[in-house]
Amino acid sequence: MKMSKMFVQTMREYPADAEVISHKLLARAGFIRKLTSGVYNYLPLMWRVLKKVEDITRDEMDKAGAQELLMPFLQPKELWEQSGRWEVYGRELMRLKDRHNREMCLGPTHEEIITSIARDGLKSYKQLPVNLYQIQSKFRDEVRPRFGLLRGREFIMKDAYSFDTTEEGLDKEYKNMAQAYKNIFNRCGLPTKMVQSDSGAIGGSLSHEFMVITDTDAGENDVFYCDGCDYSANSNHAISKLPEAVTDGGFSKKEIVDTPKTTSIDLLAEFLKVPSSVILKDLVYIIDKKPVMALIRADKEVEETKLLNAFQGMEIRIATAPEIEEIMTKHGFNAAKGFIGPEGMDDIPVIADESVKDLKNFVVGINKEDKHLVGANLSDVRIDKFADIRLVQAGELCPQCGKPLKVTRGIEVGNIFKLGTKYSKPMNATYLDKDGKAQPYIMGCYGIGISRTAAAAVEAHYDEFGIKWPIAIAPYHVVITPVNIQDAEQMKIANEMYEKLISAGIEAVLDDRDERAGVKFKDADLIGFPFRITAGKTISEGLVEYKVRETGVQEKVTPEVAVQHVIDAVKAAL
RNA sequence: CGGGAUGUAGCGCAGCUUGGUAGCGCACCUCGCUUGGGACGAGGGGGUCGCAUGUUCAAAUCAUGUCAUCCCGACCA
Structure with missing residues (x-):
């Protein structure tokens, strides 16, 4: 590719609306351009990168025995009603109507569609197991898209779905996919950590996420x-x-005491002169539109996803102050939210964190303004069930070996879920077993954010001058820079190297623009070519300069050696 | 959904307070000069100032409304 003809506009400044480094660099270096909030054009350089991530993914998925297909972006409401998610999926699901007023949605994920495909095609146990995948755009109408490609509304994803007859089969495929994922991210030049995770709105029993560990602001997950x-x-x-x-709160007896204006845990602890760890905190959440109460030791926080799962709900949010007032009034109480407790709220389910079990002689709200019950014990509080709903904090102890846990931030680039029969059962998607009995498929699903992976690669590989693409996903492998295109000798050598590299299968760019050297160097660093060969002033000695972007190492060598270096390095990396 | 900010050329911004011919830097085109880390000079093209309504002889500027974009927050009892 001749740089003079390449569709790329680099900018001297970062766009004003970019916050994280991958967004800033991809925009400034001419890889992406925003069309509307959370939606980006993938310009030619970006598209080359994305295709490489896709190709690596495709290659490993195929090797792992999966088969590629492509499902529609637009999906009918009916399938989502069959799975029960039409009602329960939040506002992230982009709903729309066609000209006949039929309700549709843009696919945020494809469990419903794939399950319907399997239902129609996989009738016999003899056809199983099967793993089907696609690489396609998804749409999720995020409340607040940000971070460029890392958290857009439209994004490219690889999603795979497996169908098995047994749990053992699913387990085997789950491990098979985990290995494929490791291979994929390694080949992309992105070391990842496979971490245990919750399965979220997609549901299921076991899941892991693949995280790129990053020290930049873009890591959204702890x-x-x-x-x-x-x-x-x-x-x-x-x-x-x-x-x-x-x-142990150390109260000698159970009694109701005055606690004026203690509307927060801090105020209450200070007023009673007790640590917050002996106060029972009662939080009201709205899960799938119904209130629930969550009790936890007041020095700890509730992990909403855990709470949601404890109720097997789909949507969770904390109750608003007016909602709490309404609940109070409805139950005949008249107190501020700081004094709420399970007392007299018999129709609201109460769940308590495991940590509550250890509490003795503690403090709890009883729905009376400016009063709390102190010296209470578990038998004094209505608790429907215990569960782990606590948010872990750094410094707490490892559940396996007891050492203090550390926390870091990561970008989730892939995930694998065991779905079981979560979709096959409600959608009545079954095969016939050996006995001729209908059985629901045992499913798994496996996603990789293609566009997010590319952006995460930038978060992991950049410096003050620009992007440092890993070779395997760089838009091009090498740029050849004749410093002065008026210099016939420089141009001749540059052209020869270019031709040799191209014929060796290397993706090379010749910077044949009539620009000063500084401009070409800055652009090369910004765009992030892994290698640069410069034909400049040493050309009279028969030497060119070979430079490695990642390390900054450069050496003066003959054109033949420079070309060979690039060929060797690229072959080694792919 | 609440709060804040911003919409002026492809990008980054000034002008608005105090209404009167729409500007600067980068990018782009032409010519000259220059050619190892985003040179220089001269000339040039490009904007219904987000949109609508109003006030006014006159609106980028004032008022009202609206749309969009960005940031923060969305209640830990």
């Missing part, structure tokens, strides 16, 4: 890990042992 063993988990799934804490 990953807890242990130096002492191999434990690692996403914050929505992490568990821990709690360090020693005061759990």
